[in-house]
Amino acid sequence: MATTSAFKWPWQYDFPPFFTIQKSLNTKDKQLEAWARLVIDYAQHNKIYSLDIAEATTSELFNNQKLNRRLSTDGVNTVLQYLEQKKLIEFTDNGRTRFHIFWRRPDVWANMIYQWAVENAFLNTPLTLYEITHGDDTTNESFHNLEREILMKALSCLEEQRRAQLMNIGGDNEGVKFV
Incomplete structure (x- = not known):
């Protein structure tokens, strides 16, 4: 997982109770909203599109070393369930160990x-998927x-x-034609 000192942590990140899921439903809901915003903002800032739960649990995202506080595994799972309900993440495997983070939805x-x-x-014009995400024409694009x-x-x-047609150009080369 990428780490950067330029990320601006929200005030809650320096508030020790933030790292304990609260029991009061109203407080818990606000806390989960704050965690969701943090996860999405952090992923967007670091251009993280998917994460492994084990990796996420030990990352700076859920561990504030300055406070010596971390969100428990159950807490991380609670945050992920909330994100999944809001359609901000999608698990990629049956074991629910890896997930996509949608800091931008696929339609966006x-x-x-x-x-x-x-x-x-x-x-x-047929384009390879590589050209879209790694080509010289897209170096300044957010995608x-x-x-x-x-x-x-x-x-x-x-x-x-009906604005695109996916194509198999041969071998590992997949492409698309925009119409």
Whole structure:
């Protein structure tokens, strides 16, 4: 998991009770909202698209070393359940050990990618998935280095809207044509 000192932690992160899930339903709901915002903001700042629960549990996200406080494994699971209910994460395996973080929903990524294709005259031009996420034409785009699974979800949204056609160009080369 990427770490950066430039991330601005919310005030709650320096408040020791934040690292203990509260029992009062009203307080707990506000606390989970704050945790959700923190997870999404942290992931967006560090361009994290997916996480392993074991990795997340030991990361600075759930561990404040300055306070010597960490959210328990049960607490992390409670936060993840909340994020899943809000459709901000999606587990990628049956064991629920890895999940995608949607700091932008796939339909939002889809619109950004399609807008880029229109602005750069790529309509009706086959492009590889690599060109979209790693190509020279996308280095200044927010979807540059987007994880493949998230890209595929975004392109599936465009395909459902009949604004893109997914293609198998041969071998490992998958592509898309924007229409």
